[in-house]
């Protein structure tokens with residue numbers, strides 16, 4: 707079976723800093739696959755390469771068996787890969803639902819022109835688009851905020867809105883970079899339920915996350931990075947008992 711996402715021998719160097727070195731792994735469709743590791747381990751750099759923001763220094767990334775080497779982020783989105791960012795990409799002076807509607811066009815980029823200039827074809831589709839965005843907001847638990855300006859929403863609600871924004875492009879795989887950062891315990895359990903719901907729907911989830919309780923509870927497999935290299939890979943139980951992982955975390 708072809709993995710949905712396959713990473714082979716990936717390296718990224720910034721000058722003399724090897725942020726990622728010789729990293730290989732495969733994510734099967736339908737999995738929740740998490741990348742963990744101490745600060746500076748290379749997790750975000752890895753996500754930035756997978757989503758086409760950084761060009762690898764060496765190595766290869768395959769999406770559904772196709773090399774992503776020449777693909778821009780919007781072309782990856784067209785092929786079913788979308789992401790959220792550690793620093794949220796929400797437009798604070800727009801309403802929540804406008805953010806979700808715009809999110810689809812930003813990820814897929816192709817229709818941005820029509821979005822901005824409100825061409826007739828868009829006006830025709832706007833009712834449909836608004837309905838889809840409203841359904842998505844309901845799905846992520848932001849249904850009460852449709853026409854609320856984003857700046858008036860709580861941080862926890864904005865994090866879920868950012869996920870709705872990524873889901874608007876109808877991804878096969880969604881990459882979430884530290885979705886639980888800054889969330890309280892209630893917001894984190896709402897997030898956990900949402901990730902589970904997304905995965906149950908058949909969308910593959912890749913996660914960079916520091917919240918170990920969340921990661922251990924929700925992941926099918928884990929990749930542990932340390933100083934840019936793979937320290938361990940496997941099911942949460944195997945990884946939890948790995949002496950190298952224990953040493954890296956206790957050492958940190």
Ligand SMILES: Nc1ncnc2c1ncn2[C@@H]1O[C@H](COP(=O)(O)OP(=O)(O)OP(=O)(O)O)[C@@H](O)[C@H]1O
Nearest residue numbers: 720723724725743744745746747748749750751752
């Ligand atoms: N654009 C860049 N230019 C230079 N160095 C970078 C750049 N991005 C990352 N690095 C370096 O690469 C290493 C890995 O950083 P990265 O942000 O990928 O780690 P991380 O595991 O995501 O960390 P955190 O958990 O703190 O977010 C660090 O040493 C970092 O300073």
